[in-house]
Amino acid sequence: MKKFFHSIWVIAYREFLHFIQDRARMISSFTMPVLFLVIFGAGFGKLIGQMMPGVDYLQFMYPGILAMTVLMTSIMSGVSIVWDREFGFLKEVLVSPLNRSGILLGKATGAAGIAIMQGVIMLVIAPIVGVSLSWGIVLGLIPLIIILSIALSALGLLIGARMRSQQGFQLTMQLVIFPMMFLSGIFFPLTGVATWLEVLSKINPVTYGIDAIRQVFLGSEVAGVTIFGHTMGIAESALLVLGVGIVLLIGAIWSFNKQE
Amino acid sequence: MKVIKVKNLVKRFGKLEAVKGVSFSVKEGEIFGFLGPNGAGKTTTINVLCTLLAPTEGEAIVNGFNVIKERDQVRESIGLVFQEPALDDYLTAEQNLRFHAYAYSIPKETLEPRMKALLEMVELWDRRKEKTNTYSGGMKRRLEIARGLLHHPKVLFLDEPTLGLDPQTRSRIWNHIHELRKKENLAIFMTTHYMDEAENCDRIAVIDYGEIVALDTPDKLKDAFGGDVITIKTEDNDKAVSLLKNQYNLQPSQENGTIRFTVPHGEEFLPGFVSGFPIRLISIGLHRPTLEDVFLKLTGRAIREQEADQMQQLFKRRMRMRGH
Numbered sequence: 119m120k121k122f123f124h125s126i127w128v129i130a131y132r133e134f135l136h137f138i139q140d141r142a143r144m145i146s147s148f149t150m151p152v153l154f155l156v157i158f159g160a161g162f163g164k165l166i167g168q169m170m171p172g173v174d175y176l177q178f179m180y181p182g183i184l185a186m187t188v189l190m191t192s193i194m195s196g197v198s199i200v201w202d203r204e205f206g207f208l209k210e211v212l213v214s215p216l217n218r219s220g221i222l223l224g225k226a227t228g229a230a231g232i233a234i235m236q237g238v239i240m241l242v243i244a245p246i247v248g249v250s251l252s253w254g255i256v257l258g259l260i261p262l263i264i265i266l267s268i269a270l271s272a273l274g275l276l277i278g279a280r281m282r283s284q285q286g287f288q289l290t291m292q293l294v295i296f297p298m299m300f301l302s303g304i305f306f307p308l309t310g311v312a313t314w315l316e317v318l319s320k321i322n323p324v325t326y327g328i329d330a331i332r333q334v335f336l337g338s339e340v341a342g343v344t345i346f347g348h349t350m351g352i353a354e355s356a357l358l359v360l361g362v363g364i365v366l367l368i369g370a371i372w373s374f375n376k377q378e
Numbered sequence: 379m380k381v382i383k384v385k386n387l388v389k390r391f392g393k394l395e396a397v398k399g400v401s402f403s404v405k406e407g408e409i410f411g412f413l414g415p416n417g418a419g420k421t422t423t424i425n426v427l428c429t430l431l432a433p434t435e436g437e438a439i440v441n442g443f444n445v446i447k448e449r450d451q452v453r454e455s456i457g458l459v460f461q462e463p464a465l466d467d468y469l470t471a472e473q474n475l476r477f478h479a480y481a482y483s484i485p486k487e488t489l490e491p492r493m494k495a496l497l498e499m500v501e502l503w504d505r506r507k508e509k510t511n512t513y514s515g516g517m518k519r520r521l522e523i524a525r526g527l528l529h530h531p532k533v534l535f536l537d538e539p540t541l542g543l544d545p546q547t548r549s550r551i552w553n554h555i556h557e558l559r560k561k562e563n564l565a566i567f568m569t570t571h572y573m574d575e576a577e578n579c580d581r582i583a584v585i586d587y588g589e590i591v592a593l594d595t596p597d598k599l600k601d602a603f604g605g606d607v608i609t610i611k612t613e614d615n616d617k618a619v620s621l622l623k624n625q626y627n628l629q630p631s632q633e634n635g636t637i638r639f640t641v642p643h644g645e646e647f648l649p650g651f652v653s654g655f656p657i658r659l660i661s662i663g664l665h666r667p668t669l670e671d672v673f674l675k676l677t678g679r680a681i682r683e684q685e686a687d688q689m690q691q692l693f694k695r696r697m698r699m700r701g702h
Binding site: 124128131132135136139140205206207209210211212213214215216 | 428429430450453454456458460462463464465466467468469473477478480481482483525
């Protein structure tokens with residue numbers, strides 16, 4: 119058991135080291151969300167105002183961009199296991215006495231940890247770009263960010279554990295990350311959209327994560343996702359994302375142990 | 379004491395039998411070489427011994443531990459240098475070593491002096507703060523050797539330790555290996571397809587198509603070869619070959635316009651042969667058998683033919699890794 123936790127720590131430590139040392143990644147982790155916030159905000163600002171009267175566009179966009187940052191970072195860090203394989207480093211890890219499940223959970227911890235750091239960076243940026251935050255909102259957001267990042271890191275790892283080459287990486291970007299992002303209500307509210315879009319977005323677990331984040335942010339001004347006539351509250355959405363995350367994580371561990 | 383014991387090891391990938399029941403053992407402090415062409419089963423055997431692959435049949439014991447049942451103990455007993463670099467290029471040399479130390483739970487007190495000693499041995503101490511993506515191929519390999527030794531393994535596995543390196547770097551790496559053996563009483567299990575490198579080994583197993591075809595010291599392998607190698611070029615090679623077969627009772631082989639055959643006591647054979655051979659000779663040569671000759675005789679083909687192919691593959695892979 120001690121070895122198991124030791125393995126998690128060693129692997130996660132390397133992920134953090136990468137994050138801290140990679141300047142380009144640090145800078146892009148700031149600029150990307152801000153860019154999205156400014157451009158999408160300017161573009162969709164009025165539209166969203168019409169769709170949801172009384173809601174400020176920035177207040178609507180910001181939680182979405184926050185979730186997007188967490189989503190991108192988590193999945194990407196998870197998939198980075200493909201890089202480790204391609205550059206041979208995975209072998210060094212695999213012949214070491216580290217525990218296999220610990221290696222995978224370490225990766226997940228690292229990925230989630232980095233995503234959480236990104237989320238915190240976003241929270242720090244908020245007042246600068248003119249989003250109003252209260253301590254209550256921040257406290258409510260942090261557990262949601264953690265849950266979402268764990269679930270999405272697990273997804274990234276599940277994909278990464280099965281993928282053999284970097285070529286598959288681009289495909290993952292296009293077939294998994296972008297659809298998940300666009301079908302989650304990050305950029306536009308999912309009320310009153312075409313039925314097929316609504317169905318797809320309700321299958322997408324990210325939708326619930328973002329919805330919970332947005333509910334914390336905007337309070338009762340937005341209604342939760344309605345599924346089979348039931349409107350999901352913050353806790354329910356969070357639990358759903360957590361459940362999906364645990365299933366994905368178990369799947370990733372199983373898949374990794376089986377193949378390596 | 380035997381640090382590696384392998385008995386009837388078989389590894390199948392689906393229908394393909396990569397290793398067909400090999401048996402051998404490696405003594406403490408010995409340099410043991412696996413010599414064979416690409417695809418002979420060298421790397422597969424290493425992967426089984428270092429617990430990356432489970433054997434299909436047979437038994438392998440490393441440092442007294444079973445590679446299937448006692449994986450963790452085996453992993454702690456071995457150091458590995460892979461055919462392809464396995465460094466984290468985003469980290470510095472020192473950080474790479476530290477990661478390794480954490481993974482193997484090396485206590486801090488022993489780590490610091492050990493790290494310094496090893497980095498000094500491979501002459502990288504001054505560059506330890508640099509990221510490894512600035513390192514050349516030879517430097518990376520040296521760093522990996524240092525890393526493989528950090529946790530005081532009983533056996534160091536070197537899979538083609540000098541593949542793709544220039545001659546100076548190769549001989550430098552060999553100096554390190556010899557130095558190591560003196561200092562650490564460590565067994566070294568290596569694979570190679572460079573004949574001159576195989577000469578550095580205490581014992582060599584020649585492996586081909588997943589089977590060990592010969593296993594002995596380099597000298598004994600050459601002695602068992604049966605005499606000296608004579609190479610000739612003639613004006614009519616085909617006729618010469620049949621003549622050598624029928625009238626001289628020799629077993630000549632022809633390759634790239636050169637005929638080669640083996641005779642005991644070559645010096646005494648030559649004068650009579652030159653004056654009596656009916657076909658005009660263009661050139662004639664005599665040499666003591668090399669491992670290359672041994673290999674050629676045992677497997678019926680030259681290892682050099684495959685080498686070009688292998689380098690090409692390696693080059694392609696490197697290009698792909700850079701994203702070209």
